[in-house]
Amino acid sequence: MSTFSASNFDSDRYSKSRPSYPAQFYQELSNFHKGSHHCLVDIGCGPGTATFQLRKYIPQFEEYIGCDMSSPMIKKANEKLGETSYENVRFQQSSYEDFSFLEGQKCDMITCVEAVHWFDIEKFQQVSFDSLSESGTLAIWGYIDGVLTDYPQLDNYFQDLTYGPTKMGPYWEQPGKTILKNKYKDVHIDTKLFKEVSRHTLTPDMIRSPDFRIDSEPLPIVTKMPLQGYMDYIRTWSGYHTWKQENSDKPDIVEETLNYVLENTDISDPAQEVNVAWNSFYIFARK
16 A cells, blocks of 8 residues: 555554554454464554564464565564564565565464455455465454544544545545445455355444443454544544645644534543544454
């Protein structure tokens, strides 16, 4: 995905502002996996967010390899690696089509987080199948369209900000953004290659339900952060990055958003914490 590979993309902000994934999700993934535990490959690893969590929460693998075609992302991942004591984690600049770093060996699990919508999905599945050992796991997951949980009156505003024709709508790479927006419903797993496919989706409307229990869901991506932190998260969007490049003479669209929220809610300070929830979804499949 070209925006994240750009030399001026802020990988540090991306690393700090993007959400991570709950421990119960990795337990769900670990329970699904029936193969060996020699090697795990995390494709489109970005700054290593999921790679490090996989190492922490599924520690049985002998080796963890994070791959991304973006040199700024790999640089940030290696910086973070230097702050850990992990000796069996490494990062590799590589596209999703290139598993040559395995040197002819097979891996036992391939993960792809918030990235598969930028790939040729059929090709990615074939390459993954070819690179996996018997009973190996392909795990794909992601998130989209966060909301301020306690302010449903802002939902339409944020939808317009993201997809409106006069806002960021024209600045997303397609068809990837639409695939992501549809929560991977259009990602069809080839049952000639993979079996025992498991899918799950969680929406903010479900989270807002009075009887929602966070511990009953495998992938609730919910957090509390300062409102300014949520604005920083929006600034990590590829759509914002492109909008900013092409509209440098206009008032910043994220600053306008911040002012709108402050003027139309009881939030009085950008440092005030807000509850945020995202649509989340995953697909597990076994070779």
